Amino acid sequence: MSAIIRYMSESSGKAAPSIRARVRAEMVDEIKRVARERLAEEGAALSLRAVARDMGMVSSALYRYFPSRDDLLTTLILDAYNSMGEASERGDATVRDRRDLFGRFLATGHAIRDWAVERPHEYALVYGSPVPRYKAPTDTIEPSTRPYAVFAMILADGMAAATARGDGGSGDAGAGAADSGDAVAEAAAGPAFADPPLTDRLAGELHQASMGLNVGPSEGMTGAPPPSGDTPMGPPPVLIARTFAVFTQLFGAISFELFGRLNNVISDRREWYDWQLRSMAAYLGLSPLK
Amino acid sequence: MSAIIRYMSESSGKAAPSIRARVRAEMVDEIKRVARERLAEEGAALSLRAVARDMGMVSSALYRYFPSRDDLLTTLILDAYNSMGEASERGDATVRDRRDLFGRFLATGHAIRDWAVERPHEYALVYGSPVPRYKAPTDTIEPSTRPYAVFAMILADGMAAATARGDGGSGDAGAGAADSGDAVAEAAAGPAFADPPLTDRLAGELHQASMGLNVGPSEGMTGAPPPSGDTPMGPPPVLIARTFAVFTQLFGAISFELFGRLNNVISDRREWYDWQLRSMAAYLGLSPLK
DNA sequence: TGTACATCAGTGAACGCGCGTTCACTGATGTAC
DNA sequence: TGTACATCAGTGAACGCGCGTTCACTGATGTAC
Numbered sequence: 001m002s003a004i005i006r007y008m009s010e011s012s013g014k015a016a017p018s019i020r021a022r023v024r025a026e027m028v029d030e031i032k033r034v035a036r037e038r039l040a041e042e043g044a045a046l047s048l049r050a051v052a053r054d055m056g057m058v059s060s061a062l063y064r065y066f067p068s069r070d071d072l073l074t075t076l077i078l079d080a081y082n083s084m085g086e087a088s089e090r091g092d093a094t095v096r097d098r099r100d101l102f103g104r105f106l107a108t109g110h111a112i113r114d115w116a117v118e119r120p121h122e123y124a125l126v127y128g129s130p131v132p133r134y135k136a137p138t139d140t141i142e143p144s145t146r147p148y149a150v151f152a153m154i155l156a157d158g159m160a161a162a163t164a165r166g167d168g169g170s171g172d173a174g175a176g177a178a179d180s181g182d183a184v185a186e187a188a189a190g191p192a193f194a195d196p197p198l199t200d201r202l203a204g205e206l207h208q209a210s211m212g213l214n215v216g217p218s219e220g221m222t223g224a225p226p227p228s229g230d231t232p233m234g235p236p237p238v239l240i241a242r243t244f245a246v247f248t249q250l251f252g253a254i255s256f257e258l259f260g261r262l263n264n265v266i267s268d269r270r271e272w273y274d275w276q277l278r279s280m281a282a283y284l285g286l287s288p289l290k
Numbered sequence: 291m292s293a294i295i296r297y298m299s300e301s302s303g304k305a306a307p308s309i310r311a312r313v314r315a316e317m318v319d320e321i322k323r324v325a326r327e328r329l330a331e332e333g334a335a336l337s338l339r340a341v342a343r344d345m346g347m348v349s350s351a352l353y354r355y356f357p358s359r360d361d362l363l364t365t366l367i368l369d370a371y372n373s374m375g376e377a378s379e380r381g382d383a384t385v386r387d388r389r390d391l392f393g394r395f396l397a398t399g400h401a402i403r404d405w406a407v408e409r410p411h412e413y414a415l416v417y418g419s420p421v422p423r424y425k426a427p428t429d430t431i432e433p434s435t436r437p438y439a440v441f442a443m444i445l446a447d448g449m450a451a452a453t454a455r456g457d458g459g460s461g462d463a464g465a466g467a468a469d470s471g472d473a474v475a476e477a478a479a480g481p482a483f484a485d486p487p488l489t490d491r492l493a494g495e496l497h498q499a500s501m502g503l504n505v506g507p508s509e510g511m512t513g514a515p516p517p518s519g520d521t522p523m524g525p526p527p528v529l530i531a532r533t534f535a536v537f538t539q540l541f542g543a544i545s546f547e548l549f550g551r552l553n554n555v556i557s558d559r560r561e562w563y564d565w566q567l568r569s570m571a572a573y574l575g576l577s578p579l580k
Numbered sequence: 581t582g583t584a585c586a587t588c589a590g591t592g593a594a595c596g597c598g599c600g601t602t603c604a605c606t607g608a609t610g611t612a613c
Numbered sequence: 614t615g616t617a618c619a620t621c622a623g624t625g626a627a628c629g630c631g632c633g634t635t636c637a638c639t640g641a642t643g644t645a646c
Contacts, residue, residue, distance in 0.1 A: 128419025252542015
């Protein structure tokens with residue numbers, strides 16, 4: 001993939017894009033569009049020749065645009081991740097009142113499913129069985145985390161709001177919060193629910209992963225200034241664990257639907273997904289604004 | 291697939307299996323074994339010729355055993371479902387004290403994951419992206435539900451025990467139970483947790499699906515006789531919904547692990563899965579026997 | 581118990597197909613002077 | 614503004630490959646008498 005980008009920028013040069021470069025870019029888009037259509041027929045066994053055929057070109061012509069079939073596939077994967085990421089971000093952004101964390105969670109969750117339902121084969125490409133013999137380059141990792149980052153941001157905003165209200169909700173609202181019956185801590189850590197104990201190692205890795213999502217509270221969430229300096233503290237481990245469990249559940253639900261496990265079982269898939277989303281929101285301690 | 295079975299039973303006749311028939315059956319097993327190995331290399335794009343090559347045979351020889359490549363694939367799928375189903379059942383059966391529903395839930399959950407981790411490509415075959423152009427015959431449906439049936443049985447045993455104790459826990463412990471703060475109803479319906487409302491249609495379909503799993507309480511669970519006649523009542527809709535959400539989460543967790551979403555994130559996958567399982571158990575109102 | 585015949589497993593050649601990729605080419609489009 | 618040259622997109626033939634499936638065949642193994 002990076003090879004293509006280099007190729008393209010070389011040919012377009014540093015000046016304003018020439019006509020040729022613009023036509024070329026359109027051509028690349030068209031190839032990707034047709035290739036995405038082919039995904040429906042062939043899945044990850046996408047064939048260059050079939051794409052060329054659909055475009056009314058000879059197969060060797062595609063090599064002007066992509067150095068190999070695998071490179072085209074990588075591009076599609078990268079695009080899919082970014083497209084899903086953007087859909088998540090747009091979903092979150094539709095909620096006007098940024099303090100409405102419950103609404104944002106729901107909007108983001110539905111945006112991801114809507115995205116997937118509209119392009120099931122792209123979803124399968126990135127969330128289905130790994131393609132045998134295909135090794136995704138490492139630059140697909142970061143785009144793949146964009147949807148998670150949106151959720152992390154929503155929860156970080158929740159933590160920040162709780163802190164601003166003096167709720168606690170950071171450090172001390174740890175694994176014990178759910179057991180303590182402390183309603184105040186619950187507001188940040190979720191409703192009474194007995195979390196299983198987390199090993200230190202697991203808590204550490206989850207913490208590490210949540211840091212990798214690179215989110216602090218978004219701007220303009222609270223009137224209060226951000227807590228001075230001590231950000232490395234982060235949310236309580238159990239909340240991170242719940243969040244990652246929710247990621248699993250959310251994508252599990254989409255995969256169940258798109259991979260056929262609801263066939264002849266549930267007809268209104270959106271409704272069922274919505275129920276699950278709301279259940280996850282409750283699990284995360286999010287509730288509608290009063 | 292059914293074609294093969296017919297073929298095989300025809301050739302073996304009605305008398306005691308002849309030597310030829312036994313050798314033939316062993317040959318079929320060997321082909322399937324080798325084919326399962328090939329799955330690792332080629333995924334669902336399994337090639338007959340490759341299987342023959344690995345067996346040191348000529349490709350046309352396989353047609354003595356399987357009428358077509360698709361038929362071999364169907365056999366593998368069917369075997370995978372049954373094998374996973376048996377693993378679930380064996381997992382549940384390892385728990386001596388049948389009243390220990392929490393232990394049975396955990397054992398079954400781990401049995402499914404253990405099965406999948408040992409044969410990731412078989413798991414991908416049935417729980418990964420649908421194979422393009424391949425239509426699974428309808429006789430794969432029933433075997434695919436065996437793991438769900440095990441969980442359903444565990445919960446049915448829980449309902450039966452609650453009923454025998456006079457806990458309620460059937461009919462009236464419906465959607466409102468979690469909100470009511472009634473600790474007795476909670477024992478059957480799970481801990482305090484605000485379930486989202488279920489539409490009638492969804493509740494109906496979920497109920498229908500749970501009936502499809504064909505489980506009543508297993509024998510010898512309670513001293514009390516089964517409730518007279520009125521079995522069609524079944525568990526409260528919200529408990530069914532939670533159960534199906536748990537199915538989604540459980541297989542979602544396995545898919546996340548096997549399809550690479552935990553790479554460079556979590557190293558002790560069993561531990562993380564265990565945490566999630568325990569969390570699901572709590573969600574279903576299951577707790578360790580005191 | 582021995583012979584004649586039927587059944588069956590496995591072979592090897594062949595079919596028609598689609599695939600990814602390379603290569604020399606032609607003609608159109610852009611760039612430099 | 615017009616000409617000479619360089620760049621580039623797309624063609625068409627060819628490469629070597631692997632695939633699923635069919636078919637006539639050859640021996641070996643089983644069955645009936």
